Each structure stands twice: as structure tokens, then as C-alpha cells.
Amino acid sequence: MEQLIEWINRQALSTKLKWTYLVTSGGVMLLSTLFLIGIQLYFFTAALVRQTQSQATMAGENLTAAMAFADAEAAGDILSALRVAPDVQSAVAYDAKGKAFVSFVRDPQSPPAAHDPHVRETEVDVRGVSVTRRIQVGSRLLGTVVVRSSVTSVYRQLALYLALALPMTLALLSLSYYALSRLQRYFTAPIRALSAVSEQISRQGDYSLRAEVSQAADIGLLARTFNGMLDRIQKRELELEAEINERKRIEVKLDRLAHYDPVTQLNNRHFFNERLESVLARARKFDERTILMFIDLDNFKTVNDTLGHDIGDELLRLVSRRLSETLRFGDVLSRIGGDEFGIILENVSQVGVASLIAEKCLLKLADPIHIHGHDIHIGASIGISVYPDDATDMHALLKYADTAMYYAKNGGKNAWRMFTPSMRDDAHKRFKLDNNLRRALERDEFVLHYQPQVDLKTGDIVGVEALIRWIHPQLGMVSPNDFIPVAEDTGLIVPIGEWVLREACRDLKRWHAEGHLLRVAVNLSGRQLKENNLVAAVLATLREADVDPCWLELELTESMLMDASTDIVDRLHALTDAGIQLAIDDFGTGYSSMSYLKTFPVRALKVDRSFVRGLPQDPEDAAITRAIIAMARSLRMEIVAEGIETQEQHDFLRAHGCDKSQGYLYGRPCPAAQIGQLLARSGAGACAVDSVV
Numbered sequence: 010m011e012q013l014i015e016w017i018n019r020q021a022l023s024t025k026l027k028w029t030y031l032v033t034s035g036g037v038m039l040l041s042t043l044f045l046i047g048i049q050l051y052f053f054t055a056a057l058v059r060q061t062q063s064q065a066t067m068a069g070e071n072l073t074a075a076m077a078f079a080d081a082e083a084a085g086d087i088l089s090a091l092r093v094a095p096d097v098q099s100a101v102a103y104d105a106k107g108k109a110f111v112s113f114v115r116d117p118q119s120p121p122a123a124h125d126p127h128v129r130e131t132e133v134d135v136r137g138v139s140v141t142r143r144i145q146v147g148s149r150l151l152g153t154v155v156v157r158s159s160v161t162s163v164y165r166q167l168a169l170y171l172a173l174a175l176p177m178t179l180a181l182l183s184l185s186y187y188a189l190s191r192l193q194r195y196f197t198a199p200i201r202a203l204s205a206v207s208e209q210i211s212r213q214g215d216y217s218l219r220a221e222v223s224q225a226a227d228i229g230l231l232a233r234t235f236n237g238m239l240d241r242i243q244k245r246e247l248e249l250e251a252e253i254n255e256r257k258r259i260e261v262k263l264d265r266l267a268h269y270d271p272v273t274q275l276n277n278r279h280f281f282n283e284r285l286e287s288v289l290a291r292a293r294k295f296d297e298r299t300i301l302m303f304i305d306l307d308n309f310k311t312v313n314d315t316l317g318h319d320i321g322d323e324l325l326r327l328v329s330r331r332l333s334e335t336l337r338f339g340d341v342l343s344r345i346g347g348d349e350f351g352i353i354l355e356n357v358s359q360v361g362v363a364s365l366i367a368e369k370c371l372l373k374l375a376d377p378i379h380i381h382g383h384d385i386h387i388g389a390s391i392g393i394s395v396y397p398d399d400a401t402d403m404h405a406l407l408k409y410a411d412t413a414m415y416y417a418k419n420g421g422k423n424a425w426r427m428f429t430p431s432m433r434d435d436a437h438k439r440f441k442l443d444n445n446l447r448r449a450l451e452r453d454e455f456v457l458h459y460q461p462q463v464d465l466k467t468g469d470i471v472g473v474e475a476l477i478r479w480i481h482p483q484l485g486m487v488s489p490n491d492f493i494p495v496a497e498d499t500g501l502i503v504p505i506g507e508w509v510l511r512e513a514c515r516d517l518k519r520w521h522a523e524g525h526l527l528r529v530a531v532n533l534s535g536r537q538l539k540e541n542n543l544v545a546a547v548l549a550t551l552r553e554a555d556v557d558p559c560w561l562e563l564e565l566t567e568s569m570l571m572d573a574s575t576d577i578v579d580r581l582h583a584l585t586d587a588g589i590q591l592a593i594d595d596f597g598t599g600y601s602s603m604s605y606l607k608t609f610p611v612r613a614l615k616v617d618r619s620f621v622r623g624l625p626q627d628p629e630d631a632a633i634t635r636a637i638i639a640m641a642r643s644l645r646m647e648i649v650a651e652g653i654e655t656q657e658q659h660d661f662l663r664a665h666g667c668d669k670s671q672g673y674l675y676g677r678p679c680p681a682a683q684i685g686q687l688l689a690r691s692g693a694g695a696c697a698v699d700s701v702v
């Protein structure tokens with residue numbers, strides 16, 4: 010049953026309708042046929058009963074005489090006359106005692122049933138009709154006659170009727186089925202058209218299609234509603250499409266913003282890192298070598314500060330163009346920071362390729378870049394790390410390339426460096442130092458040493474250079490060469506520098522108070538020079554210590570001046586205007602161009618000890634030293650020589666007109682107390698060289 014219901018549910022509506030019609034009309038026809046058969050059966054049987062009754066009545070009346078005279082022959086003839094009635098099967102005459110007197114039997118094979126005096130006069134069963142009649146004269150009963158007719162003729166007539174009615178019914182059913190199919194196809198055509206449109210829409214996704222609106226009220230309404238629904242879907246579809254397009258446009262824009270640098274049109278750091286990750290995954294799979302390069306432009310900030318951001322941006326664009334010209338198709342170049350670029354060289358056979366590309370990049374950037382009438386010289390510091398030689402982890406490779414770049418920059422800029430494990434150790438050391446440095450100031454671990462500066466004409470100590478020392482509780486004395494660069498990188502040099510100046514001014518004040526009028530030289534770092542409040546802070550410290558600015562000399566390096574912005578130039582002028590002297594430290598090691606000497610209010614040059622070391626024998630050192638002294642003279646600058654360790658060096662410098670000297674020959678850097686003793690021994694404002702050495 011369930012299967013039947015399932016099968017019905019699966020059928021199309023038209024099939025269901027057809028079957029419903031067939032079953033109902035077939036059922037109705039069957040019922041009406043059965044009804045008619047029933048009626049026929051009733052009437053035929055009634056006719057048979059009436060006929061048998063009249064035959065029995067007639068036989069009973071005719072038998073009266075024969076029975077009265079017990080004439081069996083005459084009685085037999087009377088009953089045999091019933092043979093002409095085809096339905097009569099048998100007729101039996103019984104005497105008054107119920108004993109068969111005579112009988113007529115059409116078929117000897119089926120004899121009549123025994124006489125039952127209790128049966129009713131007329132008895133009907135499925136096989137026939139039995140009618141019993143009394144034979145009497147007056148009130149005297151002579152016997153009974155029982156006539157039995159067969160219903161076969163009734164059945165035959167019914168069969169004939171059925172034989173005619175059934176084919177007729179089937180023919181009618183088939184005809185109506187055919188007509189119904191045609192009509193149903195005609196009636197359901199709009200529904201089929203509707204479903205064809207919806208099928209086409211679902212197949213093609215074309216919501217502009219519409220169903221034809223039929224004249225029929227119900228189907229027409231359905232088609233109109235369907236079309237109305239399509240109107241709304243199409244409208245929504247168009248809105249959705251517009252929405253999706255807008256979203257896609259925004260996504261593309263966001264993706265561009267997330268992966269591209271708008272200034273140079275190169276990929277940005279985000280893209281670079283993603284790309285590096287996939288390149289390294291490939292390199293790992295195919296056992297390939299990958300080279301990672303970090304490029305940091307030298308002096309870009311100066312260009313940006315002095316010439317403006319528009320020129321800075323244009324410079325970045327031209328630099329990126331030059332860098333991409335050095336690369337092959339497939340190499341990755343990205344701008345990963347303000348003035349930082351990253352390069353990924355994939356599937357490199359030899360590490361040597363890295364240096365080759367680095368050289369090419371430096372060479373490309375060596376030519377000045379012309380922007381709006383300016384010739385800009387921009388160099389770069391390049392750090393290189395190699396997968397898998399240096400590291401297999403992406404973050405380590407990035408860090409190592411950065412470390413190598415830092416070494417290239419610190420090593421004098423415009424250079425490339427490959428990462429080496431010692432750099433990692435250094436970096437680790439720097440990290441440790443950085444952590445400890447932060448606490449060193451609070452824990453009072455710094456001390457200030459002073460190195461005497463001697464007047465070469467008189468031999469008197471006329472000044473001291475303040476040199477910081479860090480007494481680390483575990484590491485002992487840490488050289489400023491180790492911690493000053495870390496302090497500069499982290500910015501800690503600013504509070505450390507303020508501490509140095511405060512200490513130096515305090516000691517100077519004491520020496521002055523003791524009658525030793527000397528000048529103190531304090532080293533200034535590049536980071537301090539960039540501080541906006543540098544001038545105010547220095548003057549405040551001098552005021553607090555009650556020291557006249559003319560007793561303070563601030564030592565700067567050439568590189569600091571080369572990078573100087575107009576703000577820095579103004580700051581330096583403000584310092585000298587206040588009376589402070591400026592000296593160029595390590596003079597001669599930095600830059601070939603001396604033009605900056607005209608721009609800055611510098612009063613003294615300190616000849617670097619690398620030139621002093623070879624004096625007086627080395628002719629080149631001697632020539633350079635003489636040239637520096639001569640130049641300083643002509644510029645009316647004071648000249649101080651550093652690193653004097655021998656009497657010969659002292660004599661050479663004195664003979665060639667150097668003003669002041671500083672070096673181990675006169676004294677190593679020592680605590681303020683020892684300088685105090687040294688000054689006290691001299692007895693006056695200065696002490697003679699002889700007493701120092």
C-alpha cells in the first residue's frame with residue numbers, strides 16, 4: 010500500500026488526473042452495470058417464478074382427473090407436456106400420502122429432489138425455482154405437483170447482457186480516456202508552458218524569461234503571479250549582481266591596498282611576506298636555494314626632510330625602477346618599509362649570485378638621481394640571508410637579512426653584507442645589552458672618565474674629554490664601543506647623554522672652583538642631535554651646574570653633519586650662539602667633501618688617531634695630518650690630534666703647528682678624582698705634559 014502511495018506521489022499531475030478519472034468513471038460504470046444486472050436478475054427470476062407458478066397451477070388442474078382416477082398414464086402425459094417449456098427441468102406429481110405418482114425429468118442425470126411437504130409453495134435458489142401446487146377436488150386433497158424450472162436461461166440472458174455491456178463499457182472508457190487525454194493536454198498546456206519556463210530559468214539562470222499568460226482565470230492568475238515573482242527575482246538578481254560587483258571591486262581595491270604600495274606601485278611588506286612563505290615552501294619541497302635581500306636607502310630621511318615629501322616619493326619611485334632593472338623576470342621586489350626594499354631571488358644555484366645582484370643594485374643607485382633640478386646622491390645598505398644556508402625558518406631569514414643590513418649600514422653605508430653566524434651572536438649580545446642598559450641608569454652603573462687634552466705649545470692640560478664607562482655587575486667594564494651603538498638604536502642614548510653632560514658639568518664646576526680653568530669635551534650622538542629640545546636641555550644643564558657655556562665643547566662626527574637637516578643646522582647655530590664650542594671628532598675618516606665645514610659653526614677639528622698612528626714615519630699619514638692642520642689654520646679652526654702614544658708623534662704634531670693633543674702619552678681616561686689630583690699636582694690652572702707622561 011505504501012509503495013502504491015509512493016508510486017502515485019511520483020506521478021505527474023496529469024497522470025494522476027487521468028487515473029482518478031478512469032478509476033471513478035470505471036467504478037461508476039461497473040456499479041451501474043452491476044445494478045442493472047441485479048435488476049435484470051430480479052425481473053428475469055420473477056418472470057421465471059410467475060411462469061413456473063402458472064405451469065404448476067395448470068399442471069395441478071389438469072392432473073385432478075388423472076389423480077382422482079389414479080390414471081398414471083394420463084397423468085404422465087400431462088406432465089410430459091411440460092417438455093415444451095424449456096426452463097422446466099422436472100415435474101413430479103405426489104399422491105395424498107406424499108408418494109411420487111408420476112414424474113417428468115428432462116435430464117435423467119439430475120433427478121428431482123425428494124418431496125418435502127414443509128417447503129413453501131414457491132422456493133427460489135441459485136439453481137432454480139420450485140413451485141408446489143395442491144391437487145384437490147373440492148376440499149379433498151388428491152396430491153401435490155412440484156414443478157421445478159432451471160435458472161440457466163436467466164443466467165444465459167444475463168451473460169448475453171454482460172457480453173454486450175462490458176465491451177461497450179470498455180469501449181466507452183477507452184474513448185473517454187482518449188478524449189480526456191486530449192482535453193487534459195489542452196487544459197494543462199499553460200501549466201506545462203509555465204513549468205517549461207521555470208525549468209529554462211533554473212537551467213540558464215536567465216530571469217528575464219516570462220511565461221505566456223493564458224486566458225483561463227486560474228492558470229492566467231498563476232502565470233501572472235509567476236511573472237510577478239520573476240519580476241521581483243530579476244530585480245533582486247540585478248541588485249545582487251550590482252552588489253556583488255561592488256563588493257568584488259572593493260575586494261580588489263582592498264587586496265591592492267593590502268598587497269601594493271601606492272607610491273612605487275611595487276608589492277608591499279604584506280605581499281612580500283606571503284610570497285616569501287610560498288617561495289620557501291617550494292624551496293623546501295624541491296630542495297632549492299633562495300636568497301633574501303634587505304635594502305635600506307642611505308640618507309633618505311635627509312632628502313625627505315630637506316627637499317620635501319613629494320621629492321622623497323619621486324625618489325622612491327625612481328629607486329624602485331632602478332632596482333627592478335637589475336632583476337630578472339620572476340624575482341620579487343617589494344617596498345617593505347619607508348625607505349626599505351626587499352628582494353627574493355628564487356631557485357638560485359650559487360650563493361655568489363647574491364653578491365652579484367647586490368653589486369648591481371649599488372651600481373645602479375650610484376648615479377645621481379635628477380628630480381626637479383636636484384641631483385640626489387642616494388646609496389643603499391644591503392643585507393643578505395640565504396635559505397637553507399643561514400636558516401630554514403622564514404622569520405629567522407628575515408631577521409638575519411635585517412641584521413646583515415644593519416652591519417652594512419654601520420660599516421659605513423653604501424655596501425652589502427652577507428649574514429654570518431657571528432652577526433647573530435653580536436645581535437644576541439646587543440639584545441642582552443639593550444635589556445641591561447635600560448636598568449643601568451637607574452642602578453647608577455655608569456661612571457664618567459676623563460682624558461686630558463694638552464696644549465702643545467705650553468704642555469699644560471687645557472681640557473678633558475668626558476668618556477663614559479659602564480661598570481656592569483656581572484660583565485665588569487663594558488666598552489662604550491659596545492653599548493653606545495645599542496643605546497643609539499634604542500634611543501637610550503638621550504637620557505644617557507643627559508647624564509654624561511650633567512656629570513661633566515658638575516665635575517667641571519668643581520675643578521673650576523678649585524682654580525683649574527679647563528674646558529670639557531662631551532661626545533654628542535646623532536640621535537641626541539635630532540632631539541628638538543637639545544639646545545634647551547644643554548643650556549638648562551649648564552645653568553643648573555652654573556657653568557659658563559664657553560667651557561663646554563660638544564664633539565660631533567662628520568657623518569652626523571652630512572645627514573643634518575635644516576633643523577639640526579639651526580640647533581647647532583643656537584648652541585654656538587649660546588657660546589658652546591663645536592668640534593668635529595674623528596676628522597678625515599668620514600666624507601671627502603669638506604663643503605659642510607662652511608655650513609656649520611665648527612670651531613675645532615680632531616684629527617683621527619688612524620692618521621696619527623703612522624706618524625712621523627708614514628709619509629701618507631704625515632701628508633694628511635699636515636694638510637688637515639693647514640686647512641684648519643686657513644679656516645681659523647683649532648686643531649686637536651687624538652691617539653698620541655709616542656713622544657715622536659707629540660714632537661711631529663707640535664712642530665707642524667697642531668694646537669692640542671690627546672692620547673695615552675699624556676694619560677689614559679681616568680675617574681674625575683684622578684684628574685683632580687693631576688690638576689692639583691700642577692698647582693695652577695693647567696699641568697705640564699712632562700708631569701703627566
Ligand SMILES: Nc1nc2c(ncn2[C@@H]2O[C@H](COP(=O)(O)O[C@H]3[C@@H](O)[C@H](n4cnc5c(=O)[nH]c(N)nc54)O[C@@H]3COP(=O)(O)O)[C@@H](O)[C@H]2O)c(=O)[nH]1
Pocket residue numbers: 460474475476477488489490493506509532533534594595618651652653654671672673674678
Ligand atoms: N656619544 C657618546 N660617545 C661616547 C661617550 N663616551 C665615549 N664615547 C665614544 O665611545 C667610543 C669609544 O670610547 P672609548 O673606549 O672611551 O675610547 C676613547 C679613548 O679611550 C680612546 N683613546 C684615547 N687616546 C687613545 C690612544 O692614545 N690610543 C688609543 N688606541 N685609543 C685612545 O679613544 C676614544 C675617544 O675617541 P673620540 O671620542 O673619538 O675622541 C668613542 O668613539 C667615543 O667617542 C659618550 O659619553 N657619549
